[in-house]
Amino acid sequence: MINVKNVSKKFYDKKLGEFYAVKNASFEVKKGEIFGLLGPNGAGKTTLLRIISTIMEPTNGEAVINGFDIIKNPEEVKKSIGFLSGNTKLYKKLTPVETIKFFGGLYDLDKDIIKKRTKEILDILDMNDFKDRIVEKLSTGQTQKSSIARCMIHNPEIYILDEPTLGLDILTSRTIIEFIKRKKEEGKTIIFSTHYMEEAEMLCDRIALIHKGKIVETGKVENLKKKTGKDNIRDIFLEYIDREENIKDEFE
Numbered sequence: 213m214i215n216v217k218n219v220s221k222k223f224y225d226k227k228l229g230e231f232y233a234v235k236n237a238s239f240e241v242k243k244g245e246i247f248g249l250l251g252p253n254g255a256g257k258t259t260l261l262r263i264i265s266t267i268m269e270p271t272n273g274e275a276v277i278n279g280f281d282i283i284k285n286p287e288e289v290k291k292s293i294g295f296l297s298g299n300t301k302l303y304k305k306l307t308p309v310e311t312i313k314f315f316g317g318l319y320d321l322d323k324d325i326i327k328k329r330t331k332e333i334l335d336i337l338d339m340n341d342f343k344d345r346i347v348e349k350l351s352t353g354q355t356q357k358s359s360i361a362r363c364m365i366h367n368p369e370i371y372i373l374d375e376p377t378l379g380l381d382i383l384t385s386r387t388i389i390e391f392i393k394r395k396k397e398e399g400k401t402i403i404f405s406t407h408y409m410e411e412a413e414m415l416c417d418r419i420a421l422i423h424k425g426k427i428v429e430t431g432k433v434e435n436l437k438k439k440t441g442k443d444n445i446r447d448i449f450l451e452y453i454d455r456e457e458n459i460k461d462e463f464e
């Protein structure tokens with residue numbers, strides 16, 4: 213369903229010169245799985261999610277999403293995914309309902325389907341209280357729900373969500389977490405990035421730990437607990453980061 217092979221992305225920075233934001237990342241996500249990408253600030257999560265969403269081209273490597281190659285068939289990939297980007301901008305003067313319908317039009321959906329799905333989306337994301345208020349007057353959580361709503365209208369097979377619950381209160385987070393679980397029940401595939409370790413542990417079938425652009429481990433949280441002897445994901449995470457830093461020290 214998602215197959216990422218040796219993907220790298222090189223950027224240029226005035227101070228650092230050329231550097232890899234993502235280095236040889238490989239992983240698979242099966243249909244119906246929730247896959248979490250965990251890593252500290254600047255680890256490369258957003259870059260990796262942008263590459264598999266075809267927003268950005270990799271420097272090297274390949275990825276196949278829902279059977280479509282990100283380089284050869286980006287349009288088909290785009291139709292297969294709902295991508296929530298960290299810096300999604302909505303039209304300030306539209307209401308959530310108008311926003312959802314507008315994107316439905318972009319996907320060339322039939323009017324009746326747009327109407328039916330809009331109602332479903334407003335219910336799933338608990339948006340009915342503010343559905344007719346213009347976006348510029350919405351709170352952070354309401355805006356985030358509207359951004360998620362926007363990427364659901366074409367009923368994609370795959371959801372790629374960059375920090376979907378970042379900075380949200382527990383009620384709004386809960387709605388979004390319930391939405392992710394519900395999509396899994398419908399057989400959809402979800403990959404999302406987060407800083408919230410407990411959230412990842414609760415939701416994900418498998419996780420990937422990413423540090424300084426490299427995926428340092430992938431697996432079920434249960435298996436990583438056994439492998440490291442740690443009983444929570446926070447300690448597992450720190451264990452892998454420490455290991456990586458030590459390996460580096462040996463070579464420096």
Ligand SMILES: Nc1ncnc2c1ncn2[C@@H]1O[C@H](COP(=O)(O)OP(=O)(O)OP(=O)(O)O)[C@@H](O)[C@H]1O
Nearest residue numbers: 223224225233251252253254255256257258259260
């Ligand atoms: N367009 C760009 N040009 C140059 N450097 C970039 C660009 N985009 C990201 N970077 C750098 O690449 C690295 C990885 O960034 P990225 O946004 O992918 O990390 P992240 O894991 O999503 O971080 P966070 O959790 O803070 O959002 C960082 O060092 C960042 O400064």
